[in-house]
Amino acid sequence: MxxxxxxxxxxxxxxxxxxxxxxxxxxxxxxxxxxxxxxxxxxxxxxxxxxxxxxxxxxxxxxxxxxxxxxxxxxxxxxxxxxxxxxxxxxxxxxxxxxxxxxxxxxxxxxxxxxxxxxxxxxxxxxxxxxxxxxxxxxxxxxxxxxxxxxxxxxxxxxTHIAKSPSGRKFSLLFAMPYFYLIAGVVVRLLFSWIPFAALQTLVGLVTGFPAPAAEPTTAFIKSPNGVRQALYLAGHEMLTITTxxxxxxxxxxxxxxxxxxxxxxxxxxxxxxxxxxxxxxxxxxxxxxxxxxxxxxxxxxxxxxxxxxxxxxxxxxxxxxxxxxxxxxxxxxxxxxx
Structure with a gap:
């Protein structure tokens, strides 16, 4: 890797x-x-x-x-x-x-x-x-x-006003759920931790259409111990902080x-x-x-x-x-x- x-x-x-x-x-x-x-x-x-x-x-x-x-x-x-x-x-x-x-x-x-x-x-x-x-x-x-x-x-x-964006509106309710970031992080780890890195990278490339320079870090992100949890936690905080x-x-x-x-x-x-x-x-x-x-x-x-x-x-x-x-x-x- x-x-x-x-x-x-x-x-x-x-x-x-x-x-x-x-x-x-x-x-x-x-x-x-x-x-x-x-x-x-x-x-x-x-x-x-x-x-x-x-x-x-x-x-x-x-x-x-x-x-x-x-x-x-x-x-x-x-x-x-x-x-x-x-x-x-x-x-x-x-x-x-x-x-x-x-x-x-x-x-x-x-x-x-x-x-x-x-x-x-x-x-x-x-x-x-x-x-x-x-x-x-x-x-x-x-x-x-x-x-x-x-x-x-x-x-x-x-x-400014990230929660008013199309994606912000979609995800705001999810981010408001208690411990959503934690639950999602655990689910992703259970789903993908057992898949070898190379195999998961191939799957990511096929599903997303990402070229290799983007599929590789995406795979590393999914398989990292805390990446998904961190991304969702930070995104939820962005919804609350990035306003006026x-x-x-x-x-x-x-x-x-x-x-x-x-x-x-x-x-x-x-x-x-x-x-x-x-x-x-x-x-x-x-x-x-x-x-x-x-x-x-x-x-x-x-x-x-x-x-x-x-x-x-x-x-x-x-x-x-x-x-x-x-x-x-x-x-x-x-x-x-x-x-």
Whole structure:
């Protein structure tokens, strides 16, 4: 089994003296297995390596807590008092810690790293919360080496009113049932724990139509000790937590104070059409309230657009190339603002 709990792709230029550093850190959706995004992150990495060959580049990401598919000891046990399953608040804290580690490992005394965050689905909510907490209490995250988060890219973002989405409406009643997540997790383990991994992967591919890079992590997710339980527990918590827009004008690039700040983080949102985890009305309200327009002074507001290619919410299954191309353009635009 090659499914891993973290991904790290690095490029070091032939001449490293005074080389600038770029870190792209990815935050997964739910289920929170980073392996689902290996193809996507590899495409992003290859593009960055070609475009910024003189940069020290790292593309990294980690699974959310509770989605481990193999025993890695205490890797995710940063607080022994925290016992899974893990809620959204614990995931936010975890990602903040893992981002700090990624920055520290990419540190270079000769330059200040430029950081781009990418979040998918609930990973976009986590992204915004990590940014908010860093801006409000910059010392709590201890982000090292004067790293500057220049951008946040939110893909198929579930950042407001997830319970109003088509899937949210369907599952809200199930999530409200006491211990539904626990019962479902036990049932899945009883059904599939006895099936050999290779045989179950073949079955998953046949039933879902997933290609091998998606069927393998799906199989690992099903056979993991706590994966299904964790996914359902987190989803139920998302229904209760992801409601109204909770972020202030400064994060959205509206505050006058941010216009004069050196810590501006440009946000980019890429919404799906008929996304089953995003209510159309919630999406349209957010765009109307927060998106950049052609008016003067709007340049720091988020770029928000709606997909026109019919790409589904789970783009990482079969549509990695199209989203990687769009992300490449976002990063290029973010880097140009630094010139």
């Amino acid at each position: 090659t499914v891993q709990d973290s991904i790290e792709l690095t490029h070091v230029p032939s001449t490293t003296k005074s080389a600038e550093s770029l870190l792209v850190f990815f935050i997964t959706g739910n289920p929170g297995l980073i392996e689902y995004y290996r193809t996507f992150l590899t495409l992003c990495f290859d593009s960055l390596r070609n475009r910024y060959s003189d940069y020290r580049i790292k593309v990294a990401g980690t699974s959310l807590r509770g989605f481990e598919v193999q025993d890695n000891g205490h890797r995710y046990r940063n607080n022994d008092n925290e016992i899974g399953p893990y809620d959204l608040e614990q995931q936010i804290k975890h990602i903040g810690q893992m981002l700090e580690r990624a920055i520290e490992s990419h540190a270079d005394p000769s330059s200040s790293p430029k950081v781009v965050l990418i979040g998918h689905s609930v990973g976009s909510y986590i992204l915004l919360e990590v940014l908010r907490r860093r801006k409000q209490s910059p010392n709590t995250q201890q982000i090292s080496n004067n790293a500057k988060i220049i951008g946040g890219i939110c893909l198929f973002p579930t950042v 827009d909770i972020w202030d004008d400064e994060l959205w690039g509206i505050s006058e104070a941010q216009n004069s700040s050196s810590d501006t983080t440009k946000l980019c949102f890429y919404f799906g059409t008929d996304d089953h985890w995003v209510a159309d009305e919630a999406r349209d309200e957010l765009i109307a309230a927060r998106a950049a327009s052609s008016e003067a002074g709007d340049q720091d507001k988020p770029t928000m657009e709606i997909d026109t290619h019919g790409i589904p919410h789970g783009f990482c299954i079969k549509h990695n190339d199209l989203i990687a191309e769009r992300v490449d353009k976002y990063i290029e635009e973010l880097m140009q603002t630094l010139v």
